Amino acid sequence: MKTVYSPRHLGHSGNMELVAGAIVPAFEMPSRADFILSRLDEVKLGPVIDPTEHDFSTAARVHRQDYLDFLPTVYPRWKAEGRDGTALPFTWPTRGLRGDVLPESIDGALGYYSFDAGIGMVEGSWDAIKSSHDVALTAAGLVQGGERAAYALCRPPGHHAGAAFMGGYCFINNAAVAAQWFLDQGAKRVSILDVDYHHGNGTQEIFYARSDVQVINFHADPMQEYPYFLGHADETGAGEGEGFNLNYPLRWGTSWESWNAALEDGCAKLADYAPDVVVVSLGVDTFEKDPISKFKLTTEDFPKIGARIAKLGLPTLFVQEGGYAVADIGVNAVGVLTGFES
Numbered sequence: 001m002k003t004v005y006s007p008r009h010l011g012h013s014g015n016m017e018l019v020a021g022a023i024v025p026a027f028e029m030p031s032r033a034d035f036i037l038s039r040l041d042e043v044k045l046g047p048v049i050d051p052t053e054h055d056f057s058t059a060a061r062v063h064r065q066d067y068l069d070f071l072p073t074v075y076p077r078w079k080a081e082g083r084d085g086t087a088l089p090f091t092w093p094t095r096g097l098r099g100d101v102l103p104e105s106i107d108g109a110l111g112y113y114s115f116d117a118g119i120g121m122v123e124g125s126w127d128a129i130k131s132s133h134d135v136a137l138t139a140a141g142l143v144q145g146g147e148r149a150a151y152a153l154c155r156p157p158g159h160h161a162g163a164a165f166m167g168g169y170c171f172i173n174n175a176a177v178a179a180q181w182f183l184d185q186g187a188k189r190v191s192i193l194d195v196d197y198h199h200g201n202g203t204q205e206i207f208y209a210r211s212d213v214q215v216i217n218f219h220a221d222p223m224q225e226y227p228y229f230l231g232h233a234d235e236t237g238a239g240e241g242e243g244f245n246l247n248y249p250l251r252w253g254t255s256w257e258s259w260n261a262a263l264e265d266g267c268a269k270l271a272d273y274a275p276d277v278v279v280v281s282l283g284v285d286t287f288e289k290d291p292i293s294k295f296k297l298t299t300e301d302f303p304k305i306g307a308r309i310a311k312l313g314l315p316t317l318f319v320q321e322g323g324y325a326v327a328d329i330g331v332n333a334v335g336v337l338t339g340f341e342s
């Protein structure tokens with residue numbers, strides 16, 4: 001399997017986030033990708049190639065244009081206020097406030113275009129975000145070109161980013177852009193299988209009223225876990241999209257047996273849908289030693305996920321999302337890929 005990777009992710013570094021009342025270094029850090037890259041080399045999964053540059057025309061079909069225009073302006077505007085460090089929002093338009101008027105202030109605009117403070121940006125962030133988008137589309141191109149599967153080593157991740165908002169370390173929804181691109185290339189139906197520990201609320205929002213993309217999520221129950229405000233089982237789609245969104249919320253402490261039962265059910269629904277291609281939002285923060293998560297999957301479980309996905313017998317694009325047990329992330333993420341190939 002080929003991997004697409006860009007060192008331009010490295011500019012997205014030194015970020016801070018709010019954890020339990022303190023500002024601390026963000027868990028989503030550059031070394032995550034380094035560990036994956038060195039593990040890819042160790043197991044000789046296949047060639048690692050550079051992305052080619054892509055414009056944002058496909059991204060504009062899943063994101064709002066004003067949001068895409070806003071992203072590259074964030075850090076220049078932050079600096080123009082005489083600031084440095086991490087750009088972060090702190091006010092959001094919740095119930096009872098106006099969510100329809102974009103403030104002139106950079107702090108107001110950051111709140112308008114986000115749902116949490118997990119989206120720190122620094123000088124090199126925009127270039128990294130752009131490269132992550134290019135990585136996803138380049139890997140999608142490999143699958144479109146006839147490869148059985150490809151791996152997009154994306155950083156930053158994407159599945160929390162919605163049509164017009166960022167959140168949870170995500171800015172552009174790489175998996176959603178790739179899915180849209182497959183459709184634009186002639187695919188009739190695409191399934192997104194999101195195995196990250198956290199609910200992919202952005203992906204769900206983007207495709208919620210559509211029947212050409214089936215979105216299947218296995219994740220920690222939003223009653224207990226971030227992102228808290230989406231991801232319940234009764235969210236099944238709207239209008240034309242009714243029945244094409246599937247959520248499997250699972251309680252803290254979930255281990256392989258019950259996680260796998262959900263995967264089996266989801267895979268059966270996926271097979272019924274009979275998509276032309278599968279996009280996997282690949283998070284390995286379901287790992288027992290993940291520092292921010294509370295599932296109990298082991299290193300031995302990840303290849304089984306890959307093997308089950310391979311059994312679907314469909315062209316498959318893997319898009320990297322979360323995973324914060326940095327020393328194990330390489331073995332676990334690459335374990336899914338080798339499991340797929342075995």
Ligand code: FKS
Pocket residue numbers: 017018019020028118157158159160168169170196197198226283285292321322323
């Ligand atoms: C406050 C707890 C909230 C945010 C967790 C974000 C998870 C991101 C992810 C992605 F795949 F997008 F990277 N933390 N400290 O793993 O879902």
Ligand code: ZN
Pocket residue numbers: 196197198283285321322323
């Ligand atoms: Zn996650």
